[in-house]
Amino acid sequence: MGVCVSNLVVQYGTTRAVDNVSFEVRDGEFLVILGPSGCGKTTILRCIAGLVEPTSGEITIDGRVVNGIYPSERNIAMVFQNYALYPHMTVHDNIALNMKMKKIPKPEIEKRVKDVALKLQISELLQKKPRQLSGGQAQRVGLARAMVRDPAAFLMDEPLSNLDAKLRNEMRDEMKRFQKITGRSIVYVTHDQIEAMTLGDRILVLNHGKAIQIDEPRKLFDEPNHLFVAGFLGNPPMNIMPCDVRLTGAGRYDMKFGSNRVKVEIKDSMTPSASTSMGFRPTDVIISDDGPFRASLDYVELLGTEMNAHFRIGEGRFIARLLRDSITEKLFQTKSGTDVSFGVRANRIFIFDSLSGHRYNALLDSADA
Amino acid sequence: MVTPSELFRYAIHKFRHLLRGNGGTEELEINRMSLPRKLLLEAAMIMVAVVYVVPFYWMVLKATRISILANFPPDLNPFSRTSFNNFINNFHQVWSFGNFPTWYFNSILVSSVVVTTSVMVGAMAGYAFARLKFRGRNILFYVVLGTLMIPFPVILIASYVFMVDIGWINSYQGLILPQIASAVNVFLMRQYFLTIPSEIEDAAKIDGLRPWQIFYRISAPLAKPAFAASAIYTFIGSWNNFLWPLLEAQTVNYWTLPLALNFFKGANGTQIYWNQMMMADILALIPTFIIYMIFERYFIQGISLTGTKG
Amino acid sequence: MAGVRDAGSRLESRTAYLLIAPLFILLGSFVFFPAAFSFYVSLFHYDPFNHSIYYVGFNNYLSVFDSPLFRLAVINALIYTTVVVSTQTFLAFGLALLFNRRFLISKVTRAFVFLPAITSSVALSIIFIWFFSKQGLLNYILAPLGIASQNWLFSTTYAFPSIMMLNIFSTSPYFMIMYLAGLQSIPSPIMEAAAIDGVISPWSKFRYFYFPMLTFTTLFVVILGIIGSIQLFDQVFVMTDGGPAYATYVPMIYIFNRAYLYPGLIGVSAAASFLLFVIIMVITIAQRNFLKEMKW
Numbered sequence: 001m002g003v004c005v006s007n008l009v010v011q012y013g014t015t016r017a018v019d020n021v022s023f024e025v026r027d028g029e030f031l032v033i034l035g036p037s038g039c040g041k042t043t044i045l046r047c048i049a050g051l052v053e054p055t056s057g058e059i060t061i062d063g064r065v066v067n068g069i070y071p072s073e074r075n076i077a078m079v080f081q082n083y084a085l086y087p088h089m090t091v092h093d094n095i096a097l098n099m100k101m102k103k104i105p106k107p108e109i110e111k112r113v114k115d116v117a118l119k120l121q122i123s124e125l126l127q128k129k130p131r132q133l134s135g136g137q138a139q140r141v142g143l144a145r146a147m148v149r150d151p152a153a154f155l156m157d158e159p160l161s162n163l164d165a166k167l168r169n170e171m172r173d174e175m176k177r178f179q180k181i182t183g184r185s186i187v188y189v190t191h192d193q194i195e196a197m198t199l200g201d202r203i204l205v206l207n208h209g210k211a212i213q214i215d216e217p218r219k220l221f222d223e224p225n226h227l228f229v230a231g232f233l234g235n236p237p238m239n240i241m242p243c244d245v246r247l248t249g250a251g252r253y254d255m256k257f258g259s260n261r262v263k264v265e266i267k268d269s270m271t272p273s274a275s276t277s278m279g280f281r282p283t284d285v286i287i288s289d290d291g292p293f294r295a296s297l298d299y300v301e302l303l304g305t306e307m308n309a310h311f312r313i314g315e316g317r318f319i320a321r322l323l324r325d326s327i328t329e330k331l332f333q334t335k336s337g338t339d340v341s342f343g344v345r346a347n348r349i350f351i352f353d354s355l356s357g358h359r360y361n362a363l364l365d366s367a368d369a
Numbered sequence: 370m371v372t373p374s375e376l377f378r379y380a381i382h383k384f385r386h387l388l389r390g391n392g393g394t395e396e397l398e399i400n401r402m403s404l405p406r407k408l409l410l411e412a413a414m415i416m417v418a419v420v421y422v423v424p425f426y427w428m429v430l431k432a433t434r435i436s437i438l439a440n441f442p443p444d445l446n447p448f449s450r451t452s453f454n455n456f457i458n459n460f461h462q463v464w465s466f467g468n469f470p471t472w473y474f475n476s477i478l479v480s481s482v483v484v485t486t487s488v489m490v491g492a493m494a495g496y497a498f499a500r501l502k503f504r505g506r507n508i509l510f511y512v513v514l515g516t517l518m519i520p521f522p523v524i525l526i527a528s529y530v531f532m533v534d535i536g537w538i539n540s541y542q543g544l545i546l547p548q549i550a551s552a553v554n555v556f557l558m559r560q561y562f563l564t565i566p567s568e569i570e571d572a573a574k575i576d577g578l579r580p581w582q583i584f585y586r587i588s589a590p591l592a593k594p595a596f597a598a599s600a601i602y603t604f605i606g607s608w609n610n611f612l613w614p615l616l617e618a619q620t621v622n623y624w625t626l627p628l629a630l631n632f633f634k635g636a637n638g639t640q641i642y643w644n645q646m647m648m649a650d651i652l653a654l655i656p657t658f659i660i661y662m663i664f665e666r667y668f669i670q671g672i673s674l675t676g677t678k679g
Numbered sequence: 680m681a682g683v684r685d686a687g688s689r690l691e692s693r694t695a696y697l698l699i700a701p702l703f704i705l706l707g708s709f710v711f712f713p714a715a716f717s718f719y720v721s722l723f724h725y726d727p728f729n730h731s732i733y734y735v736g737f738n739n740y741l742s743v744f745d746s747p748l749f750r751l752a753v754i755n756a757l758i759y760t761t762v763v764v765s766t767q768t769f770l771a772f773g774l775a776l777l778f779n780r781r782f783l784i785s786k787v788t789r790a791f792v793f794l795p796a797i798t799s800s801v802a803l804s805i806i807f808i809w810f811f812s813k814q815g816l817l818n819y820i821l822a823p824l825g826i827a828s829q830n831w832l833f834s835t836t837y838a839f840p841s842i843m844m845l846n847i848f849s850t851s852p853y854f855m856i857m858y859l860a861g862l863q864s865i866p867s868p869i870m871e872a873a874a875i876d877g878v879i880s881p882w883s884k885f886r887y888f889y890f891p892m893l894t895f896t897t898l899f900v901v902i903l904g905i906i907g908s909i910q911l912f913d914q915v916f917v918m919t920d921g922g923p924a925y926a927t928y929v930p931m932i933y934i935f936n937r938a939y940l941y942p943g944l945i946g947v948s949a950a951a952s953f954l955l956f957v958i959i960m961v962i963t964i965a966q967r968n969f970l971k972e973m974k975w
């Protein structure tokens with residue numbers, strides 16, 4: 001049941017828009033595909049819809065392989081970023097067209113159009129033309145057009161991107177409600193991590209056409225298993241510091257960044273020569289005189305109740321997102337270039353292979369400056 | 370490298386801008402302009418317009434006169450009671466002259482068939498080139514554009530010989546068929562279809578429309594301005610076409626109006642009956658004039674694309 | 680796009696072929712075939728009316744080359760093209776600059792200026808036969824200047840300039856529209872910035888903005904003008920039929936007469952049309968090379 005994508009590849013000339021992506025959307029699940037622009041999100045969605053025939057790979061919807069089947073026969077519905085309403089038809093006809101094509105009897109069509117219009121609060125708009133609608137209304141109509149078909153899955157391609165910030169927040173709640181009333185699987189594409197985190201039951205992170213990680217939002221944030229995920233999620237994203245590594249014993253390594261040292265135990269194998277990075281979230285930095293690390297303060301930005309302190313370690317830079325309190329407040333008076341001691345919350349340091357992006361399964365032994 | 374296709378692409382680019390009609394440089398002049406300068410410019414515009422209207426005014430004037438000679442002093446009022454009577458009189462004379470109603474009918478028949486078919490053929494092909502994927506699409510499109518490079522005389526003589534050979538001289542199909550295929554119409558339509566967001570067609574596919582249904586239910590209705598523009602100048606081009614009917618229609622039964630007008634010129638031996646000639650001119654102008662009045666906007670959009678005129 | 684096709688791609692390509700089929704059938708029958716056939720005919724003595732058809736090689740071409748009449752026609756066409764294209768381009772640009780205003784009056788007057796564009800060349804020619812005739816408007820205007828009235832189209836000196844005048848009159852508005860489109864595509868912030876930079880006088884606006892920004896429009900107008908002018912036919916045929924004394928004789932009259940009046944010379948006519956084709960190609964390619972030099 002749901003939607004299943006396996007080993008999907010889409011090749012455009014020399015660009016591989018989608019590179020061997022597999023995932024499953026469970027029945028009734030809200031799956032978000034998240035990634036930067038151009039990473040292949042739309043292409044995946046269009047493959048599921050049948051608007052692009054994949055170079056290879058299989059797509060299953062509701063247990064049925066749909067490769068080569070015409071889009072309208074796939075039992076899906078799609079919602080577009082630019083709404084893609086038929087400009088010459090009324091809202092009513094936009095919603096009804098699909099049922100007309102299926103030769104559903106007129107009274108039945110009327111009933112179902114009225115029904116979804118009521119559910120999505122667009123009843124007064126039915127006789128309007130798309131150009132008379134605001135962005136939010138247009139997208140509601142887009143949702144209605146999709147919903148009226150009661151498909152196995154909804155495919156949504158950045159449906160909120162064309163809306164202004166305030167409306168986008170409102171419509172986000174709307175999307176949640178939409179999932180509840182339809183109860184169907186939703187594949188939702190976005191490049192906006194807030195949208196992804198708030199809406200998704202699970203998130204698939206995509207980069208350069210490759211699936212990087214698929215997990216619940218919380219897990220994705222707390223335990224990114226890839227450098228890309230760590231650097232993509234969070235605002236500001238995770239600090240990544242390049243390290244020098246030395247093998248000190250079986251599975252035990254010494255990692256240096258600047259004058260700071262971390263001793264770690266790595267469960268999976270690591271070649272000491274490999275370039276390695278250490279990552280920690282700006283929010284996990286603790287300023288304290290007995291912190292194990294030292295860095296030189298660059299400058300401090302005031303955000304309100306919080307602040308961003310920018311530090312340097314050699315060539316590297318990182319940011320600490322700090323709550324304003326008696327200790328951190330002092331940073332405002334600290335001269336640029338002064339060394340400051342700090343620590344990182346326990347178990348919140350991640351070790352990555354800089355080249356492959358892979359996260360090592362590491363246990364922190366001790367740290368000092 | 371500039372090929373005709375690029376030239377036309379460029380023209381379309383301009384044309385699209387006109388379609389949307391968001392003001393360009395003309396706007397900012399207006400606030401700053403001093404009154405005398407504005408009046409001067411308006412006077413200049415009126416003068417130019419007068420220069421352009423005078424020949425047509427004279428055409429109307431002559432059609433309301435009975436005498437073949439210029440009066441002295443000339444009576445310049447075409448709206449008097451006598452003028453009107455003369456006008457009606459001249460109309461009767463022209464209308465009953467030779468096969469004038471037949472020529473009129475021929476022109477209407479040929480032009481309307483050419484317009485409907487040419488625009489439809491152009492829209493169909495333009496849509497396929499814009500939106501449908503098929504093997505050889507690019508090559509075939511360049512083939513279509515390449516026809517713009519072939520000058521008319523080269524086609525003309527062989528078409529004429531061909532018509533003679535297959536016995537289509539003096540026939541409606543011989544008048545009509547060679548005028549239908551128009552690379553410009555294809556190109557205009559294609560460019561217009563390209564401006565329609567492809568997501569709308571994706572949505573239609575998901576809604577269960579087949580490619581041809583998307584064409585006639587979704588895309589074609591959205592391309593009305595392009596249909597209008599290409600219909601209007603195809604009509605004017607065909608209505609005013611002279612050279613092809615001149616070769617093709619060798620008996621009076623198949624003449625179109627331009628041939629008739631040319632015939633009027635020498636119809637009465639050495640004596641030139643200006644009043645009848647001008648009356649005939651007016652009759653020939655009426656349909657294009659009406660269409661021009663109604664669709665002036667589209668006509669101008671179309672012209673900025675087509676470029677050459679008979 | 681190897682390997683990437685829409686689902687239902689066969690349906691789509693089948694639809695596409697159906698949609699382009701009518702176009703290609705028509706193009707094949709009435710453009711490509713005649714073009715090729717025309718070359719074939721040019722190598723024959725081709726008289727379909729008397730069923731006398733035999734191969735003559737390039738003799739038709741030679742007889743066109745040898746014909747003083749064809750040479751005269753080409754020279755006339757070149758003179759005509761030079762005068763008409765340069766004048767009408769200049770005029771079209773000027774008119775566009777004049778009418779590019781958002782005055783109500785400009786919209787109304789513009790509509791009148793377009794009148795020749797919808798009028799058939801034959802009707803226009805007839806109106807201008809009167810204009811240039813002995814009782815016509817031109818003489819009426821010139822009378823106060825003491826110029827004796829005459830029928831200008833009967834004069835070997837003035838007949839051709841008269842036709843040039845008609846065509847400048849009637850095609851300038853046509854190209855004016857292209858310039859108008861070009862002018863309106865210049866975003867107004869650019870001209871606002873220019874005004875702030877002190878570019879205020881109409882001349883400096885033209886010199887530094889309108890003219891350089893519309894270079895491509897100009898070349899477009901020039902090329903279309905040349906192609907149209909070299910193929911001049913209707914007006915000459917209606918007004919003077921090449922006369923008086925070949926003063927207005929142009930290649931299309933030569934080609935037409937040989938096909939229409941002397942069926943035995945259809946092969947010559949086809950050969951001449953190919954030579955005209957070559958002349959048009961040479962000019963187009965020369966223009967193209969000129970354009971290649973320009974960055975736009």
Ligand SMILES: Nc1ncnc2c1ncn2[C@@H]1O[C@H](COP(=O)(O)OP(=O)(O)O)[C@@H](O)[C@H]1O
Nearest residue numbers: 012015017035036037038039040041042043044
């Ligand atoms: N029809 C196409 N032809 C060629 N390349 C394409 C086509 N569609 C998308 N691409 C390329 O595939 C990649 C992924 O595109 P897309 O799926 O639209 O990205 P996203 O939606 O994540 O921004 C991009 O590099 C894009 O340029």
Ligand SMILES: [Mg+2]
Nearest residue numbers: 038041042043
């Ligand atoms: Mg996208």
